[in-house]
Amino acid sequence: xxxxxxxxxxxxxxxxxxxxxxxxxxxxxxxxxxxxxxxxxxxxxxxxxxxxxxxxxxxxxxxxxxxxxxxxxxxxxxxxxxxxxxxxxxxxxxxxxxxxxxxxxxxxxxxxxxxxxxxxxxxxxxxxxxxxxxxxxxxxxxxxxxxxxxxxxxxxxxxxxxxxxxxxxxxxxxxxxxxxxxxxxxxxxxxxxxxxxxxxxxxxxxxxxxxxxxxxxxxxxxxxxxxxxxxxxxxxxxxxxxxxxxxxxxxxxxxxxxxxxxxxxxxxxxxxxxxxxxxxxxxxxxxxxxxxx
Amino acid sequence: xxxxxxxxxxxxxxxxxxxxxxxxxxxxxxxxxxxxxxxxxxxxxxxxxxxxxxxxxxxxxxxxxxxxxxxxxxxxxxxxxxxxxxxxxxxxxxxxxxxxxxxxxxxxxxxxxxxxxxxxxxxxxxxxxxxxxxxxxxxxxxxxxxxxxxxxxxxxxxxxxxxxxxxxxxxxxxxxxxxxxxxxxxxxxxxxxxxxxxxxxxxxxxxxxxxxxxxxxxxxxxxxxxxxxxxxxxxxx
Numbered sequence: 001x002x003x004x005x006x007x008x009x010x011x012x013x014x015x016x017x018x019x020x021x022x023x024x025x026x027x028x029x030x031x032x033x034x035x036x037x038x039x040x041x042x043x044x045x046x047x048x049x050x051x052x053x054x055x056x057x058x059x060x061x062x063x064x065x066x067x068x069x070x071x072x073x074x075x076x077x078x079x080x081x082x083x084x085x086x087x088x089x090x091x092x093x094x095x096x097x098x099x100x101x102x103x104x105x106x107x108x109x110x111x112x113x114x115x116x117x118x119x120x121x122x123x124x125x126x127x128x129x130x131x132x133x134x135x136x137x138x139x140x141x142x143x144x145x146x147x148x149x150x151x152x153x154x155x156x157x158x159x160x161x162x163x164x165x166x167x168x169x170x171x172x173x174x175x176x177x178x179x180x181x182x183x184x185x186x187x188x189x190x191x192x193x194x195x196x197x198x199x200x201x202x203x204x205x206x207x208x209x210x211x212x213x214x215x216x217x218x219x220x221x222x223x224x225x226x227x228x229x230x231x232x233x234x235x236x237x238x239x240x241x242x243x244x245x246x247x248x249x250x251x252x253x254x255x256x257x258x259x260x261x262x263x264x265x266x267x268x269x270x271x272x273x274x275x276x277x278x279x280x281x282x283x284x285x286x287x288x289x290x291x292x293x
Numbered sequence: 294x295x296x297x298x299x300x301x302x303x304x305x306x307x308x309x310x311x312x313x314x315x316x317x318x319x320x321x322x323x324x325x326x327x328x329x330x331x332x333x334x335x336x337x338x339x340x341x342x343x344x345x346x347x348x349x350x351x352x353x354x355x356x357x358x359x360x361x362x363x364x365x366x367x368x369x370x371x372x373x374x375x376x377x378x379x380x381x382x383x384x385x386x387x388x389x390x391x392x393x394x395x396x397x398x399x400x401x402x403x404x405x406x407x408x409x410x411x412x413x414x415x416x417x418x419x420x421x422x423x424x425x426x427x428x429x430x431x432x433x434x435x436x437x438x439x440x441x442x443x444x445x446x447x448x449x450x451x452x453x454x455x456x457x458x459x460x461x462x463x464x465x466x467x468x469x470x471x472x473x474x475x476x477x478x479x480x481x482x483x484x485x486x487x488x489x490x491x492x493x494x495x496x497x498x499x500x501x502x503x504x505x506x507x508x509x510x511x512x513x514x515x516x517x518x519x520x521x522x523x524x525x526x527x528x529x530x
Contacts, residue, residue: 168394175384175395182382184346186443187370187398 007139012261013254014140020253021150022211024246025157026226027233029204032160035240036177036197037093039100043108044205045226046115051077051209052218053115059126059213066126067148070210074156074203081202085195093194108223115220125217149211156207157246160200164242173197177240205230225269232276238289247287251275296355297322297451297482298343298374303352303362305335305342305506312338314506315352320451325473325483327497327514329490329527335506336486337379340453343484344376345369356451371399375449379456381440385429389420392428392439396446405448413442416472434465441472452476453484458492470496490527494518502527 030044041047054073055066084107092100133144164170176183176193183190212218229252237248252272259271279286298320305313313335320326328336341347343354345366354362356372364372384392393413397406414421417438423431428439437457444452454473458466466489474496477483487493494500494514502510502523510522517523 171387171391172395175387175391178384178386179382181346181378181380182384183395184366185344185376185378185382186396187367187447188395189365189367191365 008261009258011140012257014137014142015146016254016257017250018142018146018150018253019215019257020250021153021246022208022215022249023229023233023253024249025153025211026205026208027230027237027245027249028157028160028242029201029208030230031234031237031240031242031245032204033198033201034234035242036173037194039089039093039198040097040104041201042101042104042227043111044230045228046108046111046223047077047202047205048209048212048226048230049115049218049220049223050111051206052213052222053119053124053209054206055210055213056119056124056126056218059128060124065128066210066214067152070152070207073210074207077206078199078203082195082199084202085198086191089198090191090194108227112220112223115223119220121219121221123217123219126213128214131214143215145214149214152211153208156204157242160204161242163200169193169196173200229272232272235286236276236279238286241286241288241290244286244288251287295322296320297357298484299353299355300339300343301353301355303339303342303354304350305338305347306350312506313342313349316503316506316508318501318508318511320482320484322450322482323477323480324499325477325485325497327485327487327493327500328503329487329493329500329517329523330503331526332488334503336503337455338506339503340376340455340484340486343369343453344374367398370447370449373399373448373450375444375447375452377437377440377444377452377454377457379459381433381436383428383431383436383439383443386427388425389428389431389439390424392443393420393446396443397448399447402446402448406446409446409448413445416445417442434461434468437461437465437469438472441469445476449481451482451484453486455486456488457485458487458489466492490523491518494523 026048030041033039033041051073055069058064058069059066088103092103128145130144130148135142135144135147164174172188173193173196176188176190233248233252234245236251237244255271255275256268259268296319300316300318303313303316316339328339330336338347342349345364349362352362353360356374361369361372384395393410397403419435420439420442428436431439457469461469470492473483473485485493485497494517497514499513500517501508510517510520
């Protein structure tokens, strides 16, 4: 092994960690929704892709950087998520899981085909000056866009943590996730909290989409991949654990980048799924999950 | 005395099974009213309907003159009814302090949150000591104190206790009944559902006997304690 190899390995890991932050933010949206209301959002990757398209459109037609349209996209996603939960998902919350699955699958199909109808099947990406810039960290070269995206993802995760530990609504959501009967007993408006939670989950994935478009171009067919990726991350990290979603994102980000280096980029999913199988065998509750939950 | 709670001909079904069959009862402001009966008689169902967690098939629930039957539970709490649920139902991963904060849901309670918290801590010094600890790490007795404290944070006028002594050590059970009594002396109206028939009828002003979803007997606590049917069926005398 040469020093060259180790440098490119370190380079791949650094790149994977940065992408992994954005993955983590995406998975956080899935994890929060599942952790609180036990709804598995099968339209998660589709929502991610919609977020990417919105950021792309803002850039393409209005010349707004995805970093600037991000807050707007997050707010829009929050409102849409809130309304979606209140109007469509809420009646399904006590129904059998296969019915919830069908509902969310239907939403997924609608979203992905709307993207296809509006933007077409081709890859769409943004061309930003920052994409040609990089930072040097010792011998490592970090892409500027990737670093910006990762730092923004960390900042958003931090805000989310503050929301869940410092605000009344955030604490109420944790309470409702902790003990549903207890929440009813103290008089929390659980339906409103659920809608809020879905809104927060949607805002996470919308923001992650706006960040992701600066790194990678989007096509409607990426949606299914992102849904799977988010599941893998959340299961590896531990269902319902926020730390787990972030750590899982980093792990999968690194494994993809290393797979791309050692084998070829098209085989990166093999590493992620291999990791998933390993975790399911050795620690089924996930790295940060609690046994029995 | 004015009637604070009037339950009229309440009916509830779980699927085809009838859990409550025309249950009527009154509670005057300032009273302790006990509801006793065997497991599965419908005691908890009654509380859950009053609180809006279950929707009644028929009947009325008047609180302070307003029909609240079928209201969602957060509005019932807002109206001034507190609930200390069976199994305590604390939030295990939230700290003691966060659990208490979650009790102050009604807007009028939120305005006086600080004072109520001080009162709860003086009532239950253990909770003050353990305020940073996750509620799930407390003992059963401490969790019951937390459940009561959390309910007080909502500043209710009526508290419904559902099996507050279930699964607790005898000394803690005594403590729970002492607190129920004390809260009543401070002006709170109490609806007490208990399988501990003797202890609950002793501190209750009045009581009802619930069997198979129906009220079979009612009277003052002393009357019921002296009733042969109650003595045979529930006290084993």
